[in-house]
Amino acid sequence: MLALCVPGIAVMFSPQFAPAIKSIIKHPGEWANLRDGIRRTTPLWNNAVEGYSSFLYALGTTNDKAIAVVGRDGWVFLGDFFNKNMSQALGRRHYNEVELSAWNGTVGGQEQWLAHRNIPMLFVVAPAKWSIYPDKLPQWSEGRIGTHIFDQLLSSPQHLPLIDLRPSLQQARSIGDTYSPFNSHWTDFGAWVGWKEISKKLATLNPKFMDLYVPPADGAVVNPNYGSEFKAMISLPEPNPWTMPKLASPLPEFAIVADDGSAQVVPGSTHTGLLDLPRNTRNESAKKRLRALVLRDSMGDSLSPYLQAAFYETIQVRHNIDNQSLAPNVPALIEKYKPDVVLYVMTERHLDNVLSESYLWLSANNYDLAVSQGARVNVANESPALTTSGNLDLKGPFALTWADSSKGLRTVRVSLKASASGILKIQGVKDGRPVEFAERYAQGDNELFLSLTSEVEGAQVSFENMDPSVQVSLGKVSMVVQDAK
Known part of the structure; x- marks a missing residue:
């Protein structure tokens, strides 16, 4: 008792x-x-x-x-609470054709749009621990492992800008552990191995990425008690050995640049953690003045010192692929920072989340194509062919009206700024009846693209903010028409 x-x-x-x-x-x-x-x-x-x-x-x-x-x-x-992690490890969670198409459309469409601006893109799927240490999975999994989602993507006929780091990380196990018993992330040594391969791949995308700084290392050292990730999850306080590269010399110091332009110089070994995002860094000792936009998750924590040492400037932003309602608007980030390269760093288990922006990138590429073919860019209220009416803050009705009756593909570009993420409802007319579709906007600056093919017929579309608590201000609105074939 x-x-x-x-x-x-x-x-x-x-x-x-x-x-x-x-x-x-x-x-x-x-x-x-x-x-x-x-x-x-x-x-x-x-x-x-x-x-x-x-x-x-x-x-x-x-x-x-x-x-x-x-x-x-x-x-x-x-376990499966985290993006069906064990189901993915066993190959029980894989993509169907619709999911594969959505992933290909989003990543492939973004790569095409960036290529039009001479910006290479590399999507780094940071392997899950079970990809590198399948021999550590439970005994009962022996002989029960099927095809993984990443392998589905790699074998897709549409060659996506992916890099497979698994062979290098598995091979490096002979030197030191690239992952640890009580953490799901790669170790600092594993991240160093990953960065070596990433830098090589970048060099093949564009000669300006030749000789990106990779700190020389002589083997690895072990911190015997780095701390267990599972202590907070299931109260398991086991000591966790953590392997780090034995660097020949310290990483160069760099500056963390605030929004107001002020800079704080910190040691080169400083990690940029997930909770530090977004972060802008600047390294005056970098060999080349290259700027990298890095859309990442927590697998970027251990990778960040090497990125910050290699690039003159990094803009590190959380990709939120695991919560896409909060994902940033990438076209607006490109317009703002004009990076030399776009890097995604995503932990493998987030492949459970199906990417959902294929329509945005299809529309963005339609806009580029029309412009490249000589289509006139009609800016609302600057051209008689395109006018607006209503409230620019979307607190009331807002409509876009055009004068021409061309039957070609009509693509609209909308710039807006929002205090938080939300949904924009677009309404038009088809066959005499109203039709609606939606476009997600992110917190901050946005560049949205809307292809009005079968969705809208007539000479007007209207916009409505679905969350009145979010402050939205519309900026430039333009439209191009691609001639019908």
């Missing part, structure tokens, strides 16, 4: 207990969040949970297999 009562008594003495109870009375749904605060301030609870997790781990299992799965030699892998 005492054993049953002690934990409850210990919790009552937590400094967070009384405030939590008061909050729960008013907002019962807050219990899940407040419980963690009580647990963190109750040592007995923490110790009991950690002891229980360690006991289960010793038996080869965890208290939540959706979060963590124990493999061979004690290695732990993320």
Whole structure:
């Protein structure tokens, strides 16, 4: 009876207990969040949970297999709660034809649009731990692993700008671990191996990327207790060995540039973490004045020191492929920064998310094609052929009207600025009936492209902001018409 009562008594003495109870009375749904605060301030609870997790781990299992799965030699892998990670590891989650088409359309369309501006693009799928250490997966997975999504993409007839880092990362295991037992990310050594291959690939895309700085290293060193990623997830406080390259010399210092232009010089070993994004860095000692736009996730943390050492300037932005409603508007980023290269760095498990911007890139390329073929760019209210009416802040009706009756492909470019991400509803007329479609806009600056083929007939489209709480201001609106074949 005492054993049953002690934990409850210990919790009552937590400094967070009384405030939590008061909050729960008013907002019962807050219990899940407040419980963690009580647990963190109750040592007995923490110790009991950690002891229980360690006991289960010793038996080869965890208290939540959706979060963590124990493999061979004690290695732990993320479960299906994280982008169906284990289902992807086993090849049970793969793309159908619709998903493959959407991925090809988004990445291939973006590559085409960037190429028109002489900007190379490279999409780095940072391998999942199970891609490099399949021998550490659970014993029961032996002989049950099917085709992975990344292999589907690599074998696609449309040659996407992908790089396969798996062979190099597997080969480097003979020198040092490129991943670790209790973390899902590549180690600093693994990121260094990855950067070597990325720099080689960039050199094949354009000669100006020849001789990008790769810090020389003589083997690897190990930090025996880097910390377990799974301590916060399942209260498993195991020491995690972390391998780092043994660099011949320190990385060059660089500056973190704030929005107001001020700069703070920091050591070259400084990581740019996921929570630091967006971040602009500048390295005056870089061999070439090259600017890289890096759209990335947490796999870019360990990679960031090498990027910051190689490029004169990096603009690092979270890609949010795992939450595409918050993804940045890439055309606007290109217009603002005019980078020499666009790099995506995405952890492999995010392939569970199907990319959804093929329409944007198709429309953007239609706009470019029409202009290259000599189509006139009609700017709203600067040309009699194109006019607007209504509120530029979209707090009321806003309409775009054109005078010509050409039957060719009509593509509209809309510049707007938004205080948060949201959805723009576009309405037109087809066969005498209203038709609607939607376009996502991002927080900040946006360049949106709309191809009005079968969606709209007539001489007008209207725009409506679906979230009135978001402040939107429309800028330049233009349209081109590509002659019908």
